[in-house]
Amino acid sequence: MSDGRVADRAANDTEASGRVEADSVVVLDFGSQYSQLIARRVRELNVYSELLPFDTPWSEIAVREPKAVILSGGPASVYEAGSPHPDPALWSGGIPILGICYGLHLMAQALGGEVVSFERKEFGPAVVTVTGGDRLFAGLEAEQSVWMSHGDSIERLPDGFRPTARTDSTPVAALADPARSMYGIQFHPEVVHTRHGREILRNFVVDIAGAHQNWTAANFIASNVEAIRRRVDEHSRATGTDGKVLCALSGGVDSAVAATLVHRAVGERLTCVHVDHGMMRKNETELLAKAFEQLGVRVIVVNARERFLRKLEGVIDPEQKRRIIGAEFIRVFEEEAAKIGEIAFLTQGTLYPDVIESANSNDEKAAAKIKTHHNVGGLPADMTFQLIEPLRYLFKDEVRAVGTQLGLPDSMVQRQPFPGPGLAIRIIGEVTSDRLDTLREADWIVIDEIKAAGLYREVWQSFAILTPLRSVGVMGDGRTYANVVAIRAVTSEDAMTADWAKLPYEVLGKISSRIVNEVPGVNRVVYDISSKPPATIEWE
Numbered sequence: 001m002s003d004g005r006v007a008d009r010a011a012n013d014t015e016a017s018g019r020v021e022a023d024s025v026v027v028l029d030f031g032s033q034y035s036q037l038i039a040r041r042v043r044e045l046n047v048y049s050e051l052l053p054f055d056t057p058w059s060e061i062a063v064r065e066p067k068a069v070i071l072s073g074g075p076a077s078v079y080e081a082g083s084p085h086p087d088p089a090l091w092s093g094g095i096p097i098l099g100i101c102y103g104l105h106l107m108a109q110a111l112g113g114e115v116v117s118f119e120r121k122e123f124g125p126a127v128v129t130v131t132g133g134d135r136l137f138a139g140l141e142a143e144q145s146v147w148m149s150h151g152d153s154i155e156r157l158p159d160g161f162r163p164t165a166r167t168d169s170t171p172v173a174a175l176a177d178p179a180r181s182m183y184g185i186q187f188h189p190e191v192v193h194t195r196h197g198r199e200i201l202r203n204f205v206v207d208i209a210g211a212h213q214n215w216t217a218a219n220f221i222a223s224n225v226e227a228i229r230r231r232v233d234e235h236s237r238a239t240g241t242d243g244k245v246l247c248a249l250s251g252g253v254d255s256a257v258a259a260t261l262v263h264r265a266v267g268e269r270l271t272c273v274h275v276d277h278g279m280m281r282k283n284e285t286e287l288l289a290k291a292f293e294q295l296g297v298r299v300i301v302v303n304a305r306e307r308f309l310r311k312l313e314g315v316i317d318p319e320q321k322r323r324i325i326g327a328e329f330i331r332v333f334e335e336e337a338a339k340i341g342e343i344a345f346l347t348q349g350t351l352y353p354d355v356i357e358s359a360n361s362n363d364e365k366a367a368a369k370i371k372t373h374h375n376v377g378g379l380p381a382d383m384t385f386q387l388i389e390p391l392r393y394l395f396k397d398e399v400r401a402v403g404t405q406l407g408l409p410d411s412m413v414q415r416q417p418f419p420g421p422g423l424a425i426r427i428i429g430e431v432t433s434d435r436l437d438t439l440r441e442a443d444w445i446v447i448d449e450i451k452a453a454g455l456y457r458e459v460w461q462s463f464a465i466l467t468p469l470r471s472v473g474v475m476g477d478g479r480t481y482a483n484v485v486a487i488r489a490v491t492s493e494d495a496m497t498a499d500w501a502k503l504p505y506e507v508l509g510k511i512s513s514r515i516v517n518e519v520p521g522v523n524r525v526v527y528d529i530s531s532k533p534p535a536t537i538e539w540e
């Protein structure tokens with residue numbers, strides 16, 4: 001995404017925007033792979049939640065006035081030296097706490113109980129039996145299937161706590177001290193395999209902690225529009241300028257929603273730039289320009305197709321393609337920005353998962369980089385604007401809800417993700433104008449048929465790849481020697497892992513026959529049945 005300098009500025013400059021005045025829940029992250037998911041599940045209850053590092057000082061938590069704190073799971077054992085612990089002031093803060101797995105162990109240990117290594121480690125599905133009349137399990141059946149993943153267990157309960165659920169192998173699968181509003185569960189309510197996970201989280205967040213379910217797209221828009229307007233106005237007054245705001249529009253959901261939101265706040269002062277690098281899908285640029293025209297947003301569309309193609313001539317290495325497109329994008333964008341005059345703010349569609357990821361990133365992670373990502377966030381580091389990142393506290397599904405609420409068309413809001421370098425990384429081998437045309441037509445057919453089958457929103461991404469292969473075929477009475485197109489469709493939660501989509505044979509058949517009949521130069525279609533890992537979603 002953006003480079004370090006831009007990210008730092010973002011952290012300083014966007015405190016005023018992005019958050020919303022709503023009841024909130026803090027989730028402390030002890031390193032579980034599901035930590036983000038906890039925050040998402042709480043948001044699904046229309047309660048705002050933020051994921052913070054485990055060692056966040058109590059003062060920083062308290063200032064947020066959360067209705068509750070949830071402690072995530074984690075890979076460590078609480079009795080090990082160097083294991084992560086929260087600020088001890090948390091335990092006497094008077095705020096309801098729910099400990100999940102490792103979080104439960106932390107709570108038990110900190111309040112005087114004992115946690116030990118467990119001989120009968122539990123990983124995977126289990127059945128818990130609810131034993132106490134605990135509010136956490138109110139309205140739920142006594143026996144329920146849950147997802148376990150632990151190697152430690154509670155040997156001795158802390159004073160004031162009682163066990164409220166058990167499994168065949170774990171006598172304390174949940175505990176509670178209702179007087180202090182402290183609850184702990186050994187299993188993971190955030191994963192779908194826990195049958196009543198959502199209800200348990202709801203019982204805690206809404207009924208026990210008393211959080212109002214007031215985190216809605218409409219509230220978010222209202223408070224953000226106001227905050228952005230105030231910020232830009234203040235800047236204009238202080239500098240005596242007209243406070244111009246710039247936004248790079250990629251065609252994707254995030255930048256489109258960010259731009260529309262900012263437009264609500266500052267109107268004419270916003271200019272959007274869309275760099276058409278020629279690697280877009282069929283009609284994409286035209287649709288984007290039209291949708292924004294209808295919304296009254298000024299968009300400058302820069303036709304840089306020739307320029308990008310020239311730079312890509314003869315290039316077949318995927319990383320080199322990515323670097324060239326990223327660098328050229330910045331050059332074109334800078335040239336356009338210079339024409340607009342002095343710019344005070346730049347709008348970016350940074351999302352919460354990017355923020356969390358960059359907060360957690362370290363050199364080790366960077367060293368394992370698989371692909372150099374380019375997107376419109378990869379903007380010049382030396383421009384002197386401040387950042388407006390109104391989506392920096394939102395997950396993707398929330399961005400979509402905000403987009404819909406803002407009146408963006410479904411065709412834009414429900415768009416599947418599309419990589420910054422576009423079709424260039426779906427053409428294996430050299431990118432030429434002809435090959436782009438071939439892929440664009442094939443890709444269009446894939447999307448068309450997936451939509452017709454009602455599967456567009458069910459799959460994470462679905463698209464075509466132009467392989468460098470040619471194969472022999474027969475069309476009519478003649479021999480052909482033509483291109484092989486591959487189809488890729490995956491299901492995924494977050495693109496970190498993905499499975500190939502089990503598309504119905506009829507849909508695959510229709511896509512195949514339409515491509516070979518309608519796209520000149522293609523005589524064979526194959527379906528990619530690799531999951532991620534070990535493959536990636538894109539081919540390059």
Ligand code: XMP
Pocket residue numbers: 322370371372373374375417418419420421461495532535536537538539540
């Ligand atoms: P991979 O291929 O790494 O892709 O499994 C994971 C997700 O990221 C998208 N992707 C990109 N998105 N700029 C982007 O904005 C890029 O350079 C880029 N490369 C891959 C990909 O489409 C998938 O959703």
